[in-house]
Amino acid sequence: xxxxxxxxxxxxxxxxxxVLFLVVLGVGAFYKGTQPPSHLATxxxxxxxxxxxxxxxxxxxxxVGENDYIVSVIASAFNYNFGKDDEGNTIRKIxxxxxxxxxFQATTTDVIHGFQLAGTNVNMMVEPGYINSLKTTFKxxxxxxxxxxxxxxxxxxxxxxxxxVIDNE
Amino acid sequence: MNKKQHHKDESTTNLKGTFIAVMxxxxxxxxxxxxxxxxxLSR
Amino acid sequence: xNDKVKDINKDDGKxxxxxxxxxxxxxxxxxxxxxxxxxxxxxxxxLPFGIGYYQILTVHGVILALxxxxxxxxxxxxxxMSKTVGMSDQQRESAWFGYWIMLFGTITTAITILVGKAxxxxxxxxxxxxxxxxxxxxxxxxxxxxxxxxxNFRQLALWKKHHPGEKSPLLAYMVxxxxxxxxxxxxxxxxxxxxxxxxxxxxxxxxxxxxxxxxLFWYFGHPLVYFWLLPxxxxxYAIIPKIIGGKIFSDSLARLAFVLFLMFSIPVGxxxxxxxxxxxxxxxxxxxVLTFMVIIPSLLTAFSMFATFELAGRSKGYxxxxxxxxxxxxxxxxxxxxxxxxxxxIPAGTGxxxxxxxxxxxxIHNTIWVTGHFHLTVGTTVILTFFGISYWLIPSLTGRRLTxxxxxxxxxxxxxxxxxxxxxxxxxxxxxxxxxxxxxxxSEYGGSEQATEWIGYQISQAIGGSILFIGIILMVYIFFxxxxxxxxxxxxxxxxxxxxxxxPTPKFLENWKLWIGITIALILFAYTVPxxxxxxxxxxxxxxxxxxxx
Numbered sequence: 001x002x003x004x005x006x007x008x009x010x011x012x013x014x015x016x017x018x019v020l021f022l023v024v025l026g027v028g029a030f031y032k033g034t035q036p037p038s039h040l041a042t043x044x045x046x047x048x049x050x051x052x053x054x055x056x057x058x059x060x061x062x063x064v065g066e067n068d069y070i071v072s073v074i075a076s077a078f079n080y081n082f083g084k085d086d087e088g089n090t091i092r093k094i095x096x097x098x099x100x101x102x103x104f105q106a107t108t109t110d111v112i113h114g115f116q117l118a119g120t121n122v123n124m125m126v127e128p129g130y131i132n133s134l135k136t137t138f139k140x141x142x143x144x145x146x147x148x149x150x151x152x153x154x155x156x157x158x159x160x161x162x163x164x165v166i167d168n169e
Numbered sequence: 170m171n172k173k174q175h176h177k178d179e180s181t182t183n184l185k186g187t188f189i190a191v192m193x194x195x196x197x198x199x200x201x202x203x204x205x206x207x208x209x210l211s212r
Numbered sequence: 213x214n215d216k217v218k219d220i221n222k223d224d225g226k227x228x229x230x231x232x233x234x235x236x237x238x239x240x241x242x243x244x245x246x247x248x249x250x251x252x253x254x255x256x257x258x259l260p261f262g263i264g265y266y267q268i269l270t271v272h273g274v275i276l277a278l279x280x281x282x283x284x285x286x287x288x289x290x291x292x293m294s295k296t297v298g299m300s301d302q303q304r305e306s307a308w309f310g311y312w313i314m315l316f317g318t319i320t321t322a323i324t325i326l327v328g329k330a331x332x333x334x335x336x337x338x339x340x341x342x343x344x345x346x347x348x349x350x351x352x353x354x355x356x357x358x359x360x361x362x363x364n365f366r367q368l369a370l371w372k373k374h375h376p377g378e379k380s381p382l383l384a385y386m387v388x389x390x391x392x393x394x395x396x397x398x399x400x401x402x403x404x405x406x407x408x409x410x411x412x413x414x415x416x417x418x419x420x421x422x423x424x425x426x427x428l429f430w431y432f433g434h435p436l437v438y439f440w441l442l443p444x445x446x447x448x449y450a451i452i453p454k455i456i457g458g459k460i461f462s463d464s465l466a467r468l469a470f471v472l473f474l475m476f477s478i479p480v481g482x483x484x485x486x487x488x489x490x491x492x493x494x495x496x497x498x499x500x501v502l503t504f505m506v507i508i509p510s511l512l513t514a515f516s517m518f519a520t521f522e523l524a525g526r527s528k529g530y531x532x533x534x535x536x537x538x539x540x541x542x543x544x545x546x547x548x549x550x551x552x553x554x555x556x557x558i559p560a561g562t563g564x565x566x567x568x569x570x571x572x573x574x575x576i577h578n579t580i581w582v583t584g585h586f587h588l589t590v591g592t593t594v595i596l597t598f599f600g601i602s603y604w605l606i607p608s609l610t611g612r613r614l615t616x617x618x619x620x621x622x623x624x625x626x627x628x629x630x631x632x633x634x635x636x637x638x639x640x641x642x643x644x645x646x647x648x649x650x651x652x653x654x655s656e657y658g659g660s661e662q663a664t665e666w667i668g669y670q671i672s673q674a675i676g677g678s679i680l681f682i683g684i685i686l687m688v689y690i691f692f693x694x695x696x697x698x699x700x701x702x703x704x705x706x707x708x709x710x711x712x713x714x715x716p717t718p719k720f721l722e723n724w725k726l727w728i729g730i731t732i733a734l735i736l737f738a739y740t741v742p743x744x745x746x747x748x749x750x751x752x753x754x755x756x757x758x759x760x761x762x
Contacts, residue, residue, distance in 0.1 A: 002715045003465075004519070006515075007512075007515050007519075010511070010515050011508075011511060011512070011515075014507075014508070014511040015508065015511075018504045018507060018508075018565075021504070021565070021569060022500070022501060022504060025497075025500070025569055025570045025571065025572065026497065028570075028571060029493065029497060029570055029571055030497075034571050035493040035570075035571060036486045036487050036493060036496060036570060036571045036573060036574060037487050037488075037489065037574075038488070038489065038490075038491055038492065038493040038496060039489045039490075040489065040490060040492065040749065041489075042490070042749060042750070042751035043751060044751065044752050045751065045752065045754060046752070077757075077760050110339070110757055110760070111337075111339050111340050111754075111757050111760060112337055112339075112340075112422065114578050114649065116577075116578065116579075116647065116649065117647075118646070118647025118648070118649075118662050119646060119647045119662060120647075121574045121575060122574075123487055123574040123575070123577050123578070123579075124487045124488075124489075124574075125485075125487050125488045125489065126489075127422055127423060127426075127488065127489055127490070128339060128422055128751070128754045129422060129423070129490075129750070129751025129752060129753075129754065130423070130488075130489035130490045130751060131489065132487075132488070132489035133489075143660070143661060143662075144662070145647075145657050145658075145660040145662045145663060147647075147649055147652075147657060148649070148652075149577070149578035149579065149649035149650065149652070150337070150578055150651075151266065151333050151337075151340075151651045151652075152340070152760065153266075153340065153757070153760030153761050154264065154266065154331075154760065154761060154762065156266070156651075156652060156653070157649075157652040157653040157654070157655035157657075158655060160655075160657040160658050160660065162658070162660070
């Protein structure tokens, strides 16, 4: 099939741009390890609290190293469960020092939920039977709202939680 | 001004305007993509 | 040439019009639901009579994305087939049979939504559970559309039998590609609805495999958007050139683009599932690469369109670099509306490339950016082209004239649409980058500062949405005017001829077995391993949750 000279140049240019995008994404994903959240572990959705990561005492923010944190969350309609504080009150907000490495892990006891920390790259699907997880380092301080971004029922838009990224004195 | 030699076989179909138009489109795609990629990196 | 145009058969015209009535009534209902949503989300309006936000959102999605599109496309494609290869009495009967099944299915689903038993949105993700008739109705729409598929296949096969050795008419070739795409894609939808959802919603089985159902849905969901886009491409490639007084730039490149769409629009569903657990990121990346392949035929199309315009202008004596631009019939709505759609496809397609970009998807996944994106693609590019088609298709079917008045109203309609969409989709894109979620009712998220910032953009969405609704009222008026009130007369059914400078079309483009074979091979390559993994490592299934949607 004959192509006009300009059309050949255009296609070479266009396809090269696409290849460039894929190389940039591929290097990020496979060399630097910034894959999209794709955790493969499964869990019985009726017994999530029996799983190590989601036992009562492990919920919410946990410091696991000098600069490393794990945040474990159980999503359900229409709430994010971050566990209870030392006085037995439901935790409504967590504070994370800026620059720390944070692993978010979440699962659900009922339907599909979204897990999006608005204005950050923390954005993943939480599906029954699966644990999803995502690693991030917060570069900027500020108050971020965790919201459910997948329709989960009549109260979907009420699912929210507050995450504050603070200066590390 | 125009130093390019016109090829005989393509002289019947002058598509210079088309070429410039699609190249503008291509640059628009490149710029937009890298803006969002920049947002991804900065977060 | 046997591409010779016959006048459209009167009985075929009735069949096509039956589809058009459903399409335009759907446009009105769906549009009304749309404007109501933007009002609710602006925080200034509450729905009366206990109607829920998610109920009208379900109606909006189902009736516009599934009903309007399918009926318009099937009807339009019957018109094209009737003009190019003809339709026998028997084929027309089967087409009507398919139509009634689709309509019955639509009504069944619609009633289920209206009584509030199916507030699951048009993607109906398990384990939210709707009443069984919601799924049964959808299955009937798909089955009805299959009858249309096989009627179209039969039409071309019969024509080829009577015209041995000839290449098939371009538009008939395109219709058959689109219906092949649709048939192969809907097999996934049918599988999840018939094997998973219906038995589960009827209580015959207790649980459903959520990830499998989502994967089958998105196996269907991406080719679905190409099923919408390809009829617009048909008009761009093979009808617009006639309207602007030009010729088809290249018959073979047009066919090549369609073949590439068939092959690469299906094995790409994972780019809708990029942030999900349970799928190996390597397979996600492989499908991202395949997704980027499907951009190539659109790059080809961009060139072909500009070239068609430039050659038409130059043949009229416009010699300067961009002089041909002025030669285009800007005041002819049959050109202007689809052209507005084409221009919109530049940001729309660019947004699509960004969405499919693997880890970058985390920036925009399930934010309202995505809603903004598909209101540009299907909601502007595709629908403005469909409106552009309607301006000549409807009067040519009803034996009336496309009057100056309709032309002027149509021009205004197009402007109104572009302005409304610029405001609405523009603010959706920006709010999405800030993190505002899609498919969510008005919420202040516990007084969050970020959410306060989004509300301003939600108000501009309501302004844009209201302007768009004016556009819808105008379009519905134009439709009924063209059906019942425009003066009787003749309106041309424009179909372009191929440029004499174009290369002859190579025979291999009609090698259906080859194209279908490659399509199936690509699907098997992209899906077999991850799908088997999914089944092997399945968690316990999910029971249904029907109380969460009441």
